[in-house]
Amino acid sequence: MNNKNDLPESNRRDFLRNASLATMMAMMGGVELRADDAAKSAPAPDAGLTKIPPAPPINVGVIGLGGWGREILTQFGKINTDPTRAKKDSAPVVAVCDIYHAAVRKAIKDTPNAQPYEDYTKLLADPKVQAVIIATPTGTHKEITLAALAAGKHVYCEVPLATTIDDAKEIAKAARGLVKLIFQPGLQQRSHPQIEFLLPFIRSGALGKYVMVRGQWHVNDSWYQAAPTPEREAALNWRLHNATSTGLLGEEGIHQIDTVSHFLRGRPASVTGFSSTIRNYTDNRDVPDTVQAVFEFPHGVNFFHDLTLCSSFQDKHEVYLGDEAAMMMRDFKAWLFKEAGAHEGGWEVYARHDRFYKETGIALVAGASKQTTLAGTAESFNPYDHVPLYYALDAFADRAGRLTDEVSKRAEMYSDEESSSLAAYLKTVSALNSKPAANWQDGLDATVMAIIANQAAVKKQKITFEKEWFEL
Amino acid sequence: MRFLPCPAAVLAVCLASVLQAGAQTRYSAQPAGTSVKIDGTSSMHDWQMEGSTIGGYIEFGPGVSLDKTQTTPVGMQGDKVAAKVRAIIPVSTIHSKADHLPGTMDDLMQQTMKADDFRTIEFTLTEMTFKGPHAAGQPFEFDTKGELVIAGKTNKVNFPVSIEPLDGGKIKVIGTAPVKMTDFGVTPPAPNFGLGMMKCGDAVTIKFDWTLKAKEKK
Numbered sequence: 001m002n003n004k005n006d007l008p009e010s011n012r013r014d015f016l017r018n019a020s021l022a023t024m025m026a027m028m029g030g031v032e033l034r035a036d037d038a039a040k041s042a043p044a045p046d047a048g049l050t051k052i053p054p055a056p057p058i059n060v061g062v063i064g065l066g067g068w069g070r071e072i073l074t075q076f077g078k079i080n081t082d083p084t085r086a087k088k089d090s091a092p093v094v095a096v097c098d099i100y101h102a103a104v105r106k107a108i109k110d111t112p113n114a115q116p117y118e119d120y121t122k123l124l125a126d127p128k129v130q131a132v133i134i135a136t137p138t139g140t141h142k143e144i145t146l147a148a149l150a151a152g153k154h155v156y157c158e159v160p161l162a163t164t165i166d167d168a169k170e171i172a173k174a175a176r177g178l179v180k181l182i183f184q185p186g187l188q189q190r191s192h193p194q195i196e197f198l199l200p201f202i203r204s205g206a207l208g209k210y211v212m213v214r215g216q217w218h219v220n221d222s223w224y225q226a227a228p229t230p231e232r233e234a235a236l237n238w239r240l241h242n243a244t245s246t247g248l249l250g251e252e253g254i255h256q257i258d259t260v261s262h263f264l265r266g267r268p269a270s271v272t273g274f275s276s277t278i279r280n281y282t283d284n285r286d287v288p289d290t291v292q293a294v295f296e297f298p299h300g301v302n303f304f305h306d307l308t309l310c311s312s313f314q315d316k317h318e319v320y321l322g323d324e325a326a327m328m329m330r331d332f333k334a335w336l337f338k339e340a341g342a343h344e345g346g347w348e349v350y351a352r353h354d355r356f357y358k359e360t361g362i363a364l365v366a367g368a369s370k371q372t373t374l375a376g377t378a379e380s381f382n383p384y385d386h387v388p389l390y391y392a393l394d395a396f397a398d399r400a401g402r403l404t405d406e407v408s409k410r411a412e413m414y415s416d417e418e419s420s421s422l423a424a425y426l427k428t429v430s431a432l433n434s435k436p437a438a439n440w441q442d443g444l445d446a447t448v449m450a451i452i453a454n455q456a457a458v459k460k461q462k463i464t465f466e467k468e469w470f471e472l
Numbered sequence: 473m474r475f476l477p478c479p480a481a482v483l484a485v486c487l488a489s490v491l492q493a494g495a496q497t498r499y500s501a502q503p504a505g506t507s508v509k510i511d512g513t514s515s516m517h518d519w520q521m522e523g524s525t526i527g528g529y530i531e532f533g534p535g536v537s538l539d540k541t542q543t544t545p546v547g548m549q550g551d552k553v554a555a556k557v558r559a560i561i562p563v564s565t566i567h568s569k570a571d572h573l574p575g576t577m578d579d580l581m582q583q584t585m586k587a588d589d590f591r592t593i594e595f596t597l598t599e600m601t602f603k604g605p606h607a608a609g610q611p612f613e614f615d616t617k618g619e620l621v622i623a624g625k626t627n628k629v630n631f632p633v634s635i636e637p638l639d640g641g642k643i644k645v646i647g648t649a650p651v652k653m654t655d656f657g658v659t660p661p662a663p664n665f666g667l668g669m670m671k672c673g674d675a676v677t678i679k680f681d682w683t684l685k686a687k688e689k690k
Contacts, residue, residue: 053588413527413560416500416687425503 055401061095064135091397154400175440185443188392207322240285254450268295273456335361395435505683513673557597611636622656641686
């Protein structure tokens with residue numbers, strides 16, 4: 001099947017050879033001991049070149065003010081008031097929109113400076129809005145995304161991008177050739193510092209040969225949302241029906257599917273699904289409340305993925321099993337569990353160790369001091385300040401602000417510059433990508449995998465992925 | 473056979489001539505084919521910084537054109553050429569050519585130029601005078617007067633330029649502008665690189681080689 005690359009992309013020997021002790025220490029814990037030491041010494045020659053100035057502010061509009069839309073507003077509130085940021089109000093929310101009046105009214109209470117809209121086309125016509133977040137039901141993403149891009153707005157679109165592969169491809173086609181605009185799919189894990197930190201480690205083959213990956217998303221929640229009118233109830237509960245929803249695997253599992261595919265650096269050859277509805281519901285839903293999927297990734301590595309609304313046991317996590325070590329990611333923390341006799345690195349002495357029943361996990365964390373790393377329990381240990389959505393929205397605002405500024409400055413310099421020349425110039429501006437984020441291809445890939453996995457689960461069958469589903 | 477011109481064709485030719493005579497020609501800066509060099513002195517050795525970006529435009533007034541087969545520009549009023557010029561050089565695009573610590577030199581230059589607050593060097597033309605006839609095929613020579621803004625301070629300047637018409641509707645403008653840093657409120661830097669104090673000279677020379685392309689404006 002269609003592999004992006006063989007894996008692992010480099011071997012552990014290369015990784016160890018190429019990584020300095022400082023880098024290893026920085027990656028594996030005890031980092032601040034060295035960072036503190038470094039801070040006391042003179043700055044390195046030419047260190048000033050690495051300075052990246054704060055991104056210019058970008059005005060944001062949020063379309064879709066359901067539960068997730070309100071969470072987006074909350075995170076923008078944090079982004080705009082974070083005292084550690086160089087500039088406050090870097091991404092002011094200047095407009096909000098929902099077709100439901102009460103949702104708009106509620107949102108305006110939290111964002112009183114935002115212009116309220118109940119028609120997204122009017123929000124898109126607002127010249128003050130430079131970038132939009134689309135957090136509407138999955139089936140409406142295509143129409144709004146295409147209109148937003150045509151209106152010259154940067155777009156952050158929640159995932160899955162669409163409920164069908166054809167619609168996802170239309171979005172991807174519109175996003176592929178963009179020069180002056182950002183399109184970012186809502187694959188929020190891609191922007192989380194823990195993922196960025198672990199990526200070179202896990203791709204280096206540090207776990208030995210991959211054996212398998214397990215992932216679970218367990219909650220005890222009906223997914224049903226009450227509403228004052230039958231019409232509003234129907235609109236609000238779009239996730240409960242196969243006609244409008246991509247099910248648990250699509251609407252929730254897509255983030256874990258994307259992370260696994262990102263780490264394994266490949267697309268699966270096939271997916272086999274299972275599904276059942278364990279509980280009795282009176283809301284006429286036809287989306288199963290419990291699903292399992294087995295993805296066949298390259299080199300015989302299978303990803304076992306299960307999701308349920310009926311049990312919260314062990315919450316949400318992923319485990320990557322290798323023949324020398326396993327890595328567990330949970331609550332955006334990660335631990336390494338080594339096989340007996342596996343090579344021991346010097347960094348492990350400085351790292352935090354946590355007991356999980358009979359196993360000892362070595363914490364993998366960046367940016368925490370030794371003291372911080374060693375303090376508290378495994379549950380209370382929290383090396384990151386924010387949820388993944390914060391980092392993803394922050395990356396989007398940062399990239400959109402920088403790109404808008406660069407394009408504007410460039411137009412001032414070269415009033416009739418051709419698009420290809422501008423695109424070539426923008427590729428040289430490294431600050432545009434100073435914060436990691438998913439691109440249109442990542443969004444298409446994850447959407448295809450999620451849609452097909454959901455179909456396999458609903459039909460309880462195996463589906464082989466076609467190469468052309470991922471290509472434009 | 474005697475040819476009788478069609479009235480419509482005559483009208484079209486006349487109209488085209490009028491439009492041509494009344495048209496302004498705007499040349500827009502091109503991303504390729506441009507260089508900027510800033511030469512300076514110091515108590516230790518001469519120094520040089522370089523860039524390849526000048527943005528902006530040159531807009532010649534109605535009827536003015538530069539034809540390389542002619543010895544003088546067409547459409548002058550006396551020896552004056554009606555033109556608007558705006559040239560912009562982002563400070564961040566100018567880099568040191570030093571073998572030793574070029575990045576540090578860049579930082580020093582940007583601090584000296586207050587680049588965080590004033591990110592561009594800008595020139596606006598106020599007068600353009602043709603120096604005199606020359607051999608056809610050679611660049612046209614002009615004296616220019618204008619306002620130069622460096623580190624947020626504006627001064628009147630004058631310096632000669634040559635303009636060479638190129639193929640494809642392009643022109644190349646070459647010039648040298650001597651300036652004193654202190655005239656623009658910039659204190660010549662005196663960095664200490666561990667080899668003793670180095671003091672930069674006040675006078676610098678900005679040499680440029682600017683390529684633009686025509687876009688007719690009605």
